[in-house]
Amino acid sequence: MEKGHNxxxxxxxxxxDLDKCTGCGACMVACMQENNxxxxxxxxDKIRSITWIRVxxxxxxxxxxxxxxxxxxxxxxxxxxxxxxxxxPCVSVCPATATDYGMDTGIVSQIYxxxxxxxxxxxxxxxxxxxxxxxxxxxxxxxxxxxxxNVSVRMRGVVEKCSFCYHRYQLARERAFVQGRKDIxxxxxxxxxxxxxxxxxxxxxxxxxxxxxxxxxxxxPNAFQLLERLQTYPKVYYLSDRxxxxxxxxxxxxxxxxxxxxxxxxx
Amino acid sequence: MSASEEKTKEVSEETAGxxxxxxxxxxxxxxxxxxxVLGLGxxxxxxxxxFPKVLYSQKEQPFDFxxxxxxxxxxNGCQSxxxxxxxxxxxxxxxxxxxxxxxxxxxxxxxxxxxxxxxYVANNLEVPWLIYYKQPNCVFFSHAAHVINxxxxxxxxxxxxxxxxxxxxxxxxxLSSYSRNIWGQNIAGLKxxxxxxxxxxxxxxxxxxxxxxxxxxxxxxxxxxxxHK
Numbered sequence: 001m002e003k004g005h006n007x008x009x010x011x012x013x014x015x016x017d018l019d020k021c022t023g024c025g026a027c028m029v030a031c032m033q034e035n036n037x038x039x040x041x042x043x044x045d046k047i048r049s050i051t052w053i054r055v056x057x058x059x060x061x062x063x064x065x066x067x068x069x070x071x072x073x074x075x076x077x078x079x080x081x082x083x084x085x086x087x088x089p090c091v092s093v094c095p096a097t098a099t100d101y102g103m104d105t106g107i108v109s110q111i112y113x114x115x116x117x118x119x120x121x122x123x124x125x126x127x128x129x130x131x132x133x134x135x136x137x138x139x140x141x142x143x144x145x146x147x148x149x150n151v152s153v154r155m156r157g158v159v160e161k162c163s164f165c166y167h168r169y170q171l172a173r174e175r176a177f178v179q180g181r182k183d184i185x186x187x188x189x190x191x192x193x194x195x196x197x198x199x200x201x202x203x204x205x206x207x208x209x210x211x212x213x214x215x216x217x218x219x220x221p222n223a224f225q226l227l228e229r230l231q232t233y234p235k236v237y238y239l240s241d242r243x244x245x246x247x248x249x250x251x252x253x254x255x256x257x258x259x260x261x262x263x264x265x266x267x
Numbered sequence: 268m269s270a271s272e273e274k275t276k277e278v279s280e281e282t283a284g285x286x287x288x289x290x291x292x293x294x295x296x297x298x299x300x301x302x303x304v305l306g307l308g309x310x311x312x313x314x315x316x317x318f319p320k321v322l323y324s325q326k327e328q329p330f331d332f333x334x335x336x337x338x339x340x341x342x343n344g345c346q347s348x349x350x351x352x353x354x355x356x357x358x359x360x361x362x363x364x365x366x367x368x369x370x371x372x373x374x375x376x377x378x379x380x381x382x383x384x385x386x387y388v389a390n391n392l393e394v395p396w397l398i399y400y401k402q403p404n405c406v407f408f409s410h411a412a413h414v415i416n417x418x419x420x421x422x423x424x425x426x427x428x429x430x431x432x433x434x435x436x437x438x439x440x441x442l443s444s445y446s447r448n449i450w451g452q453n454i455a456g457l458k459x460x461x462x463x464x465x466x467x468x469x470x471x472x473x474x475x476x477x478x479x480x481x482x483x484x485x486x487x488x489x490x491x492x493x494x495h496k
Contacts, residue, residue, distance in 0.1 A: 086484035094485070102490040103482030109492035113405045152405045152496050167496055170407060174355030177411040 008183065011080070011106040012164055013207040013235030014194070015217040016073055018245055020201035023071030027053050030196030031075075034165060036147045038137030038154070050131040052076070052162040053193050060244045070245045073202070075193065076129040076162035077226060077234030078108045089232060090121035090130065098159075106207075106235060107164050117157040126227050127234075130161045164204075165191040186212050207235060224249045319454045323438040323447050329387075329394050330379040334431050340369075345421045345429060357410035360396045363387060397437040399448045400425065400465060407496040417477075426462035470494060 031037065031053045043049045053075040060068045079088035086101030088108055094100075098115035101108050110130075122130040136156040139147070147153060150167040154160050172188040186205050194204040205212030217223065218237045224246045225234050240246055243261060252260055341347035348361045366383070373384055387394050402408055413419045421429070438447035450456065451464035458464050461473075474489045475481065483490035 091484055097485045097491070100486070100490050100492065101484040102480075102492055103484065104480050104490075107492070109490060111491040111495045113495060114491060150407075150496065163492075166492060167407065170409060170496075171355065174409050174411040175353075176355070177409075177416045178351045178353070178355040180415075182416070 009104055010209070011084075011207045011235060012169075012189075012205070013078065013106070013214055013218070013237065014075065014164075014191075015203045015214045015223070015237045015239060017201045017203075018070050018072055018238055018240040019242070020199040021055075021071045021073060021197075022199055022201075023055055023057065023069075024198065025055055026196045026198055027073050027193035027202065028055060030192040031162070033146075034148060034192035035151050035163070036137075036153050037160075038133070038135075038139070040135070040138075048134055050133070050160065052129070052131075052160070054128075058245065058248050068242065068244070070240065070242065070248070072238070072245075072248075073193070074127060074129065074226070075191075075236060076108060076164070077127050077232065077236045078106060078164060079232035079234050080106060081233060082231050084233070089124040089126060093120040093124045095120065105166075105169065107166055107169075108161075109163060109166065110159065110161050112152055112154045112158045112160065115158040117159065119159060121159055126230055126232065130159050132159050133157060168192075222246065226250070315454060322441060324441050326397055326437045326439065328397055328434050328437060330382040331433050332379065333377075333433065334429050336375075336432070338429050349421075351411060351415070355409075355411050360394075360398060363391070363393050366394075397446075399435070399437060399446050401446055402449070402465070403443075403445060405496060406494055408494065417479075423461050424465065426460065467494075 028051055032039065032051065035052060037050055037052060040049060053073055056072045056074060058070045058072055060066070060070075062068070079090075081087035081091075081101070084106075086103060086106075088101060090099050091101045091108060095118060096114055096116050098111045099108060099121055100111070117132065119130075119132055122128075122132060133154050133156050137153060148167075150171065168191065169184075169189045172184045175188065176182070176184045186209075189204075191202075191204050194202040203213050203217055205214040207214055207218060209215060214237075217239065220239055222239050222241055223237045224240075225237055226249050227234075228250055238245075238249065247257060247260060337348070338344070348365060350358050352358055367388060370380070370383065370388065373380055383394070386392070413424075414421070439445060440447065440450070449465050451458060451466075453463065456464070456466075458469070461469075471489060473479075474493070480489050480493055481487065
C-alpha cells in the first residue's frame, strides 16, 4: 500500500496583470457559472450579494486630463500565513474546522457541510473574499439543470469563497492517474476565470515550480500583493507598470507614499 | 441493572406499605422482575428489529442480476463492465449500450434477461439501477485515485458482490434518503469487514492508516477538501 499516495507539494497561485485587465467581468461570470454561485433578482446590494471573484475599479484620484482607471479582479488570496504554516487569517479563527489549509496544494478550503455560519472568517479576512449565504439559493426555472455536479450548492447559513476551482484539480489528477501519471501538467489544472479571461490577464500555476509561468511572473519588479504589510502572504500576485496602481495595493500614509514612490522608482 | 431493580423493589415496598400494611407479600417483587425483563425484551426487540424496519425503506431493483455468472464470461474482471473513461472518471453501473454489446440477443433465457430485453432493450431505455454505494452529494470520491494510484482491490470497499448470484435488497434511510450501505447493515454500526460500512470515519481511518495527505493545518489529519466538495 505504499504506492505513492502523496504527490509532491505544490503552491498554487495566480498572477494577474492589471495592465491587461479591461474590466470586462468575464472572470466573474465564468466563476459564478463554474461554481454554482447563487444570485438574487436584485443584485444591487453588494453587501448581501455573493461573488467569488470581484472586479474592483480603481482610479488615481486625479482630475480629468490625468485620470487613470485600473480594474482589479480579486479572488480569494489563499494566504499562506507567515512561514507558510497555513495560518491564514480565516483558518486561524474558524471554530468549526470548516476552513482549512491544504499543505499539499496551498489552497484554503471551505467545507460547507461543516460550516455553521458564525462568520468569524468573514471578519478575519482582510480581503473581503468571503460571503455569507443569507438565503437558500433560488435558481430561475430550468437553471438547476445547468448546475455543475462537481461543486456542491451551498445552503442558507454558510460562508463560501473561491476555491481556485479545486474540483478541477481533482479531476485533472484522476485523468493523470488513468493515464499512468502521478502528477498533473500546468495546463491540466487552470481555474475557470483564467480560461475565461479574453485579455489573458490571469496566469495560474504552481508558484514553486520553475516550469510554470507564474514562477517567473511573480518575481517581476512590477509585482505586488494586496495588503502586503499584514503579512498574510497571499498567493495572488498583481502586475502593473503604473506606480499608482502598485501603491494602491496597500494603505500607505502620505509621507510613506512619497518614500515608497522613490524606492519603487529606483527599483 | 441491579441498582435499578433494587430501586423498583424499594418503591414497590413503599407503595405497598402505604396502601395496606397487612398484605405485605414478598412475591410482588418477583412479578415486577418478570415484567421488567419482559419490558426490556420488548424494548430491545423494538430497537433492534422494529426500528430498522421503520428507519429503512426497501426498493426493488428493476430486475435481478447475477454477478458470478457474468464474471465467468468476461476477460477483464470487474473492469470489463465497470471501467474508467479516458478522462479519468469512473463509469459506475454500465449503460444500456455496453450491455447490448453482448446482449444483442437473448442468451441464457432467464426470467430477468427476458425482462431486460422486453422492457429496456426493446424500448431503448436505460436500466434505472439503484446504486448501493452512492455517496451524498457533498462527497467527491475518485475511483482512479484508489484503484489505479493506490492499487486497491474492488473487494476492499465493495465486498464479494462479484461472486454473488443475485442482487441484495436495496434499502435507503427514510430521513436522509442515503443507501443503507453507507451506515452498514449492522444497526449498531459495528463493522467486521472493510466493506461493511462507508461512513466518513471509515474513509478517514484508512487514509490515516496509510498516511494519505495527512497535512491539514487544522486537524493534522487529512484535509476535508480531499473528499468534500
